[in-house]
Amino acid sequence: MTKTQHFIFILVEDFAHLAFSNAVEPLRIANHIRGEELYTFSLGAEDGQSVRASNATVTLVDHGLDNLPRCDRLFVLSGLQMRNRITPALLAMLRRERTRGTNIGALCSGAYILAKAGFLNGQKCAIHWDYHDSFMEEFPEIPLVRNVFVADEKNITASGGSATADLMLHLIERDHGRDLAVAVADQMVYTAVREATAEQRVSLQSRNGMRNPHLTKAIARMQDHIEDPISPSIIAEDIGISTRQLERLFGRYLNTSPKKYFMELRLERARHLLLQTEMSVTEIACACGFEATGHFTRVYKGAYGVTPTAQKAKLG
Structure with missing residues (x-):
């Protein structure tokens, strides 16, 4: 037995x-x-x-x-x-x-x-x-x-x-x-059993119905550079297309610009850190690629309707 x-x-x-x-x-x-x-x-x-x-x-x-x-x-x-x-x-x-x-x-x-x-x-x-x-x-x-x-x-x-x-x-x-x-x-009627190497989140292609490798590579580059942001022109050069082509891809598939999408990624990271860590607002600003805390505060409030400091205070 x-x-x-x-x-x-x-x-x-x-x-x-x-x-x-x-x-x-x-x-x-x-x-x-x-x-x-x-x-x-x-x-x-x-x-x-x-x-x-x-x-x-x-x-x-x-x-x-x-x-x-x-x-x-x-x-x-x-x-x-x-x-x-x-x-x-x-x-x-x-x-x-x-x-x-x-x-x-x-x-x-x-x-x-x-x-x-x-x-x-x-x-x-x-x-x-x-x-x-x-x-x-x-x-x-x-x-x-x-x-x-x-x-x-x-x-x-x-x-x-x-x-x-x-x-x-x-x-x-x-x-x-x-x-x-x-x-x-x-x-369990569980028909999509995954191997360990499967990623947790639905891929960008699956979520948006996209099959464009250039867009996927561009977003991956952004995710790798949250702390030290790079410009859309550098991203375009890195993946082998023109800046104008990059702009068209983001407009077509995501209805936004590369610059705006990159900022949203950085602000999403900042929000996670505000809600989940004891890091100071200044430390979070630096970790998300903002050179000045004042600029970070203005941009964050514009996106979420509350300042980073007030966001942390709510948790207290």
Whole structure:
């Protein structure tokens, strides 16, 4: 008989319920299909009683953080405001489990917690795309990838949502073969199972119905130069077209100009950093390619109707 594997999911206040469901249901379905207990799982939280998800539902748990049983895998699952949910007790539990030799992973925004604990140095990791900007600013030494999950490192990570199901199906296939993983996906009516290397966000081509490689390359160049913006003429030269051609492409496909689109990318990055980090307005302005804080403030207010300083004050 196959050895039963036990997973523990540590649920952090405001955890993402979608990621939670996509984590536990593939395990339950695998047991159902095979008619045996391939996997068991239990839940943990700081108070050892219950924990609230970001959708306001409350989940009862089996363990506190100081009395965890032995397990084959432990996953930290968080969601919104994960920075404010990191406690000494949570970090102590993770370090204790690492000392015990437990396989530790993270789901959704949980990679941030593992990074804070010092677990991810030198490892590739995945986190929900909404946290990419702030994660890269805070942990520049950690090679963050845009993949849906990373399963070939000591600490495996998934970016949340349906990516969690992709990871679980990957583990089921690794443990019990592809046929079972496909059968579980079929039961979930999940027909678009992704490999680890798939990107989280819908590609620009898919989102806009575009198939123009020049436009895709131009936007990639912009994304690479948020901190040190380059002009549309340099972008056009880099990708081998004229500035006029570049203007026409942005007008045709995106109904905007290259200059305006680039500014929107920089402001979107700035907004993420304002909402998700403790960086000062001056630091954020610099990180998004604005030489003067006053100019950044005017442009940001024009786009979002509030100054960067007021935006941060709302969070306080």
